[in-house]
Amino acid sequence: MKIYFWSLIILALPILTFAQTLDFNPNTLNEIAEAEAKGYTASLLSPEVAPSEDYDVKYHRLELSIDPNRRYIKGKVTTYFQTLEANFSIIHFDLNDPLRVDSVLYRGKKLSYTHSEMVLSINLPTALGNAVLDSLSIYWQGEPADNGFGSFEQSTHSGVPVIWTLSEPYGARDWWPCKQTLTDKIDSLDVLVTCPKIYKAASNGLLRAEIENGTNKTYHWKHRYPIANYLVAFAVTNYERYTEFANLKTGRMPVENYIYPESKTSAQAGTQKLIPVIELFDSLFIDYPFYKEKYGHAQFSWGGGMEHQTMTFVVNYGYELLAHELAHQWFGDHTTCGSWEDIWLNEGFATYLSGLAYEFLQPQTQNWYNFKSSRISSVLSRGDGSVFVTDTSSVSRIFSSRLSYNKGAMVLHMLRWKIGDDAFFQGVRNYLNAPEHAYGFAKTPQFQAHLEASSKQDLTEFFKDWYYGQGYPTYQVSVRQEGDMKVIIRLNQTTSHNSVSFFEMPVPMVLSGAGGKTYALRLENTFNGQEFTVYPGFKITQAQFDPNLWLVARTTGLTVGTTEVKKGGFALYPNPTTALTSLVLEERAGNIRRVVVNSVNGALMNAPVQVLNQQEASVDLSALPVGMYFVRVETEKGVWVQNVVKN
Numbered sequence: 025m026k027i028y029f030w031s032l033i034i035l036a037l038p039i040l041t042f043a044q045t046l047d048f049n050p051n052t053l054n055e056i057a058e059a060e061a062k063g064y065t066a067s068l069l070s071p072e073v074a075p076s077e078d079y080d081v082k083y084h085r086l087e088l089s090i091d092p093n094r095r096y097i098k099g100k101v102t103t104y105f106q107t108l109e110a111n112f113s114i115i116h117f118d119l120n121d122p123l124r125v126d127s128v129l130y131r132g133k134k135l136s137y138t139h140s141e142m143v144l145s146i147n148l149p150t151a152l153g154n155a156v157l158d159s160l161s162i163y164w165q166g167e168p169a170d171n172g173f174g175s176f177e178q179s180t181h182s183g184v185p186v187i188w189t190l191s192e193p194y195g196a197r198d199w200w201p202c203k204q205t206l207t208d209k210i211d212s213l214d215v216l217v218t219c220p221k222i223y224k225a226a227s228n229g230l231l232r233a234e235i236e237n238g239t240n241k242t243y244h245w246k247h248r249y250p251i252a253n254y255l256v257a258f259a260v261t262n263y264e265r266y267t268e269f270a271n272l273k274t275g276r277m278p279v280e281n282y283i284y285p286e287s288k289t290s291a292q293a294g295t296q297k298l299i300p301v302i303e304l305f306d307s308l309f310i311d312y313p314f315y316k317e318k319y320g321h322a323q324f325s326w327g328g329g330m331e332h333q334t335m336t337f338v339v340n341y342g343y344e345l346l347a348h349e350l351a352h353q354w355f356g357d358h359t360t361c362g363s364w365e366d367i368w369l370n371e372g373f374a375t376y377l378s379g380l381a382y383e384f385l386q387p388q389t390q391n392w393y394n395f396k397s398s399r400i401s402s403v404l405s406r407g408d409g410s411v412f413v414t415d416t417s418s419v420s421r422i423f424s425s426r427l428s429y430n431k432g433a434m435v436l437h438m439l440r441w442k443i444g445d446d447a448f449f450q451g452v453r454n455y456l457n458a459p460e461h462a463y464g465f466a467k468t469p470q471f472q473a474h475l476e477a478s479s480k481q482d483l484t485e486f487f488k489d490w491y492y493g494q495g496y497p498t499y500q501v502s503v504r505q506e507g508d509m510k511v512i513i514r515l516n517q518t519t520s521h522n523s524v525s526f527f528e529m530p531v532p533m534v535l536s537g538a539g540g541k542t543y544a545l546r547l548e549n550t551f552n553g554q555e556f557t558v559y560p561g562f563k564i565t566q567a568q569f570d571p572n573l574w575l576v577a578r579t580t581g582l583t584v585g586t587t588e589v590k591k592g593g594f595a596l597y598p599n600p601t602t603a604l605t606s607l608v609l610e611e612r613a614g615n616i617r618r619v620v621v622n623s624v625n626g627a628l629m630n631a632p633v634q635v636l637n638q639q640e641a642s643v644d645l646s647a648l649p650v651g652m653y654f655v656r657v658e659t660e661k662g663v664w665v666q667n668v669v670k671n
Contacts, residue, residue: 052344056328057371057425074116074143076203079105082157084256085214086200092185092223092260095178097123097199098165106157113151115160117144118197118204123166125201130160144201162201169198179325182286186261188324188337192254202253206360209250209463217258218242224263226282226322228256228334247334249314250463252360257332259322264288268295270302270319274311277302280320280335287323287341294341295321301347301381305354308380308449310456313358313463319350331374333357344378351377359456362465364416367423368491369471372411372432375399379433396437396573402430403496403576407520410494411435412468434576435490441574442486442530443479451478485528495521498578499531503567506589506663510626511535511564513556515549526552527577532570537562557626593664594657596643600669603646607655609639614659616641621668622654629653645670 083104088097105115119125120142128135128146137146144162152158168176175195178187189199196202217225221241229247245258263282270277279299283291302319306312312319320335329338329345331352338345355373379399382391402425403409409427416422423429440448455461455474468491476483502514513533517526528550535543535558543560567584570577593613596605609616615638621631631653632644643655648670657664 049342049344052342052348054425056345056348057423057429074118074145074204076116076118076205077207078109078112079107079115079203081105081203081208081253082211083159083213084202084210085216086256087216088200088218088258090187090217090219090225090258090260092178092187092219095170095176095187096165096167097176099200100161100163101201102159102161104157104159107152107154110154111151112153112156113148115146115148117146117162117201118142119144119164119201120169120198122169123164123199123201126163126165128160128162135160142197164201174326175199177324177326181261181284181323181325184262184284186259186325188259188322188326189257190324190326190330190337191257192330194254196253196256200256202256204253206252206362206465209252209360210256211250213247213251213256215245215247215256215258216242217245217260219260222262223260224265224282225258225260226263226280226320226335227258228332230317231280247317249317249333251333252357255331255333255357257330257335257337259324259337263322266292268299270299270306270312272303272306272312272315274315277312277315278318278320280318282320282322284323291321291323291341294343294346297343298346298350300385301350304381304384305351305377308384309354310358310453313353319353321346331356343381347378347381348374354456358463359461360465362467364422365413366467367413367428368411368432368435369466369468371423371428372436375429375433376436379437393573396434399430399434400573400576402426403434404578407496408494410523411491431576438490438529438575439475439483439486441532443475443481443483447479447481448475451475454478489524489527493521493524495519495524496576496578497527497529498580499569500580501533501567501569501582503533503535503564503582503584505564505586507586509559509561511558511560513545513547513558513567515547515552515554515556517549517552529575532572532574534568534571535560535564536566536568537564555620555628557622557628559626589663589665591665593659593662594655594666596655596666596668599667600671601645602671603644605643605645605655605668607641607643607657609657609659609664611639612661613657613664614661615639616657616659618658619643620656621645621648622656624652624654643668 081103085102086099088099090097125137125139125144128137135146137144174190175198176189194204197204213228215227217227218240219225220239221236225243227245229245231243232246233244235242264285266281268279270279281291281295314334317334322335322337324337325339327339329336329349331349336349338349351374356370361367361369379392379395382395411427411432413422451474455471472483472487497517497519500516503511505511515531531547531549533545533547541562545558547556567582569579569582594607594609596607599605616635619633619641621629621643623629630647634642636642650670652667652669654665655668
């Protein structure tokens with residue numbers, strides 16, 4: 025056997041090179057995840073407590089008095105609700121204890137109430153029937169609890185005071201009486217913020233009015249899309265405001281930016297780059313979900329960002345941070361994960377879409393390649409961990425940058441590779457457009473069903489391995505050319521965690537030869553030790569495993585060589601045969617290592633072989649159609665081939 029080895033390019037674990045990249049920062053994603061995890065830690069310790077599943081919130085009118093010089097809030101919220109059961113006599117809201125309720129008005133009269141252990145319970149004068157629409161107003165004030173996790177924060181920037189809110193997932197009750205749940209979205213909303221007129225207030229929706237009243241000014245924001253209560257927000261400081269425009273499929277849309285004056289230069293540079301990203305996501309997926317109103321940014325002094333609906337809060341204007349938070353308008357705000365087990369439907373998508381911005385808008389740079397390489401390296405840093413969150417009491421697990429963000433993003437990337445671009449993007453669009461998910465909630469099985477429908481593929485095994493299962497595969501690849509034509513590729517796989525015995529995936533490879541010749545392959549790898557026979561039409565000198573980084577995988581070795589194929593070397597009898605043929609190896613051919621049967625086109629056939637000793641074997645052709653085949657014997661001295669005819 026003559027085998028020649030060449031120097032190889034193995035691309036499963038590339039070395040990151042950032043010399044020519046200006047925008048990509050491999051640490052950005054970790055910073056986003058860490059900031060979000062920190063922000064949710066305190067509120068996750070005490071989730072929603074008010075028994076509020078017996079009514080549906082239709083509308084809130086929030087009227088707030090805020091002075092950023094003082095950590096204090098005074099407000100009135102008018103809530104329209106619809107009962108979901110008969111004999112409805114008590115309505116419950118979530119409201120943290122440090123806040124004090126002044127009064128509750130219902131049809132012009134004050135109602136009795138109790139407020140303890142973060143639950144505000146209001147007694148109605150008469151019980152309501154099922155499906156009754158009604159309303160009441162709650163007046164409250166106080167200094168919100170200072171838990172250090174950002175739900176209501178007062179700070180300064182360049183010596184100027186600022187107040188902002190950040191409520192995800194259970195922080196809204198720290199500053200206003202609400203129905204704090206992940207199962208009911210508010211149908212529409214008005215937020216009116218009164219503050220000293222030297223400041224500006226940013227919030228959800230469209231700014232409908234600025235009303236001066238002596239030394240104060242009221243900013244009236246109007247939002248007419250369903251919204252989760254944790255996405256309701258406001259921020260007040262000495263903002264500078266400027267407007268840009270994005271050209272969407274539905275028309276021209278304003279992008280409102282509320283920035284710290286000292287950040288104007290960096291802000292304008294950053295938001296200008298985001299306009300093409302808004303237009304990209306609008307074209308790849310469904311229309312920007314809130315196109316009748318706006319998108320925008322308000323600067324705050326918390327690490328990372330928060331995707332408040334139509335008005336993202338950001339600490340700075342880095343490209344990937346802005347793209348990540350923008351993506352949440354589709355994946356998180358428009359369609360919200362239905363449980364913390366499914367957080368990847370928010371964070372995995374937002375991470376992947378920030379990568380798509382590199383792929384589609386910066387194809388001349390290495391940013392997209394480096395983005396994928398960084399995500400893969402993060403996942404491979406440990407051998408365990410599933411995208412599915414098994415412990416929803418662990419904040420560090422829910423917001424794991426390695427699993428919920430990076431692996432979640434690469435699972436989407438591998439789904440795209442497995443089912444193809446057309447089916448992937450159409451399936452995602454169908455998922456977002458589905459009436460049961462649009463402006464509502466969704467879980468992973470529902471997302472899987474949409475991709476199965478668009479691709480006409482059963483993805484059960486994929487999600488079992490890559491979503492519920494832990495770890496990743498490691499491939500050992502052997503590429504051998506026989507003569508100048510046929511190439512045999514063998515894929516062996518081990519897994520990093522015993523929850524998955526084998527990852528079934530199409531494996532991308534590229535064979536190269538002299539003169540720039542290439543031959544791209546998609547190998548449908550369904551079992552360990554699988555062999556593939558291909559005919560590139562040239563003598564190969566190099567093989568590349570997954571050069572475009574579609575897979576989360578390692579390679580422990582990739583060998584490329586040529587084998588001299590010899591005719592003869594053994595006898596077959598009977599030949600022709602109707603079933604069994606006996607193989608006797610000549611002494612000069614060596615000892616049997618492996619015997620297989622190939623079609624005339626080189627395909628591996630299902631023909632059982634029993635090796636009797638080092639020189640003899642029995643080959644069973646009974647299951648094969650009538651025709652001619654090649655019996656192929658591998659020994660330590662070479663590869664030997666003979667024809668056999670099945671009658």
